[in-house]
Amino acid sequence: MKCQAAVLHGVGQDWAIEEITLDSPREGEVLVKLAVAGICHSDDHYATGDAIMSPELEAMVKAGGATVPECFPLLGGHEGAGVVEEVGPGVRSVRPGDRVATSFIPACGSCRWCVSGMTYLCDSGALLFAKEMTTDGTARRHLGDADLIAMTQLGTFSEYMVVAEESVIKIDDSIPFEAGSLVSCGVTTGWGSGTVGVGTQPGDTVVVIGTGGVGINAVQGARAAGANSVIGVDPVAFKRDSAKLFGATATSPSVMEAMALVSEITQGVMADRVVLTTGVLDAELLTPAMMLTRKGGTCVMTAVPKLEVNMVPLALVDMIQSCKHLKGLLYGGMNPRASMPMLLSMYRNGHLKLDELVTRRYRLDQINDAIADLRSGRNIRGIIDFQST
Ligand SMILES: [Zn+2]
Ligand SMILES: [Zn+2]
Numbered sequence: 001m002k003c004q005a006a007v008l009h010g011v012g013q014d015w016a017i018e019e020i021t022l023d024s025p026r027e028g029e030v031l032v033k034l035a036v037a038g039i040c041h042s043d044d045h046y047a048t049g050d051a052i053m054s055p056e057l058e059a060m061v062k063a064g065g066a067t068v069p070e071c072f073p074l075l076g077g078h079e080g081a082g083v084v085e086e087v088g089p090g091v092r093s094v095r096p097g098d099r100v101a102t103s104f105i106p107a108c109g110s111c112r113w114c115v116s117g118m119t120y121l122c123d124s125g126a127l128l129f130a131k132e133m134t135t136d137g138t139a140r141r142h143l144g145d146a147d148l149i150a151m152t153q154l155g156t157f158s159e160y161m162v163v164a165e166e167s168v169i170k171i172d173d174s175i176p177f178e179a180g181s182l183v184s185c186g187v188t189t190g191w192g193s194g195t196v197g198v199g200t201q202p203g204d205t206v207v208v209i210g211t212g213g214v215g216i217n218a219v220q221g222a223r224a225a226g227a228n229s230v231i232g233v234d235p236v237a238f239k240r241d242s243a244k245l246f247g248a249t250a251t252s253p254s255v256m257e258a259m260a261l262v263s264e265i266t267q268g269v270m271a272d273r274v275v276l277t278t279g280v281l282d283a284e285l286l287t288p289a290m291m292l293t294r295k296g297g298t299c300v301m302t303a304v305p306k307l308e309v310n311m312v313p314l315a316l317v318d319m320i321q322s323c324k325h326l327k328g329l330l331y332g333g334m335n336p337r338a339s340m341p342m343l344l345s346m347y348r349n350g351h352l353k354l355d356e357l358v359t360r361r362y363r364l365d366q367i368n369d370a371i372a373d374l375r376s377g378r379n380i381r382g383i384i385d386f387q388s389t
Helices: 041-048 057-061 124-125 176-184 185-197 215-224 237-245 257-267 283-292 317-320 336-348 364-375
Strands: 002-008 016-022 029-039 079-085 098-100 141-143 160-164 167-171 203-207 229-233 251-252 271-276 293-301 325-328 360-361 379-385
Touching: 002 325, 002 364, 016 079, 016 160, 016 364, 079 160, 079 176, 079 251, 098 141, 098 364, 124 185, 141 379, 167 215, 176 185, 176 379, 185 215, 185 271, 185 336, 203 283, 215 229, 215 237, 229 237, 229 257, 237 251, 251 257, 257 283, 257 336, 283 293, 283 317, 317 325, 360 364, 364 379
Parallel strands: 203 229, 203 271, 229 251, 271 293, 293 325, 360 379
Antiparallel strands: 002 016, 016 141, 029 079, 029 160, 029 379, 079 098, 098 167
16 A cells, blocks of 8 residues: 655655555554654654764674664654554454554563563564564565665554554553553653652652653653652753643753752752653763762663763762662663553543643644754644644
8 A cells, every 4th residue: 555654864854755655464463544643752863863873883783793774764753543454364462443552662572571571672672673574574664666664663654554463552442542642652651761660769859851752751650659859850941841730849940950959859868769851861961960869869861862882971989889770761661561551541530641741733744843843842742643634
């Protein structure tokens, strides 16, 4: 079948609306008609070049025997929700007509990591940017004669997508598509980061640095986990104001100003938990973030850094003598197949704000406006609505 989709051809370029070709779903695959796609910063990392390996890192990867994946042409989008139109042989978890949300890791359910309750570390993660499907190793998405790479084996900036069954999670018919799309990446990642990922306990002081589409959910997660104080740090006034609506007890425009504020709130003890959810994780942020963290406290890195070898300045004596934890986190440490239905249930019962996250809606052909709004900090979440005309 043919459909309209947004494709990125290289660093520094705009997204191009192109007619792409999708093959029919084969064994273990599903065809989904998208209703909504979310604009997440992770897609933009390919346009800005943040996600492109430096020659230094590329050499190390090749020395280790691994291949360096190509990035373009890239069919974008990894947040989304829609309706299953067709299923290939052997698909059991969904059927045509079901509402589904996407998972940016097609967790296999049987590898060592999946069976240990860490589906976010599934071995299928190695194939997220392969042109071929995780199912049988052949390509299903094409632009003219070329095969397309689909963002994390999804490609939600498209009217339709053909994906592995493991890439979609059934959601209840009563859940609006926007809510389903929101929990597919940003909300789950943020919520997990502010709760189980960073280990928030009742009474904690939690600092969230960067209160955009991911960080704002770390704020509401930390409050739900019982935090006494949640300090949202963001240079954009609109995002600080939004953070208050989602449970921040105080805000600060910069990390340095937060230092004095957190010291005052905690009488010098500093924060039990610090969550890094900036648009791009800057290595320079780590030293002040660790200074914000109390003795024995935990700081998690959720934001995506530039894909290059970073020199990371850390005050090692302080880290060691104060027994501080610095931790990387994917999907907020959540297992999407379990956490998405849980979060949507909380939403239905009024315990999780989702509708309030959507700042603006766009048509697919307005995607570059949506990206411009993301870069300028105008949106908490921008949404592509395929049902609007
Ligand atoms: Zn995302
Ligand atoms: Zn697995």
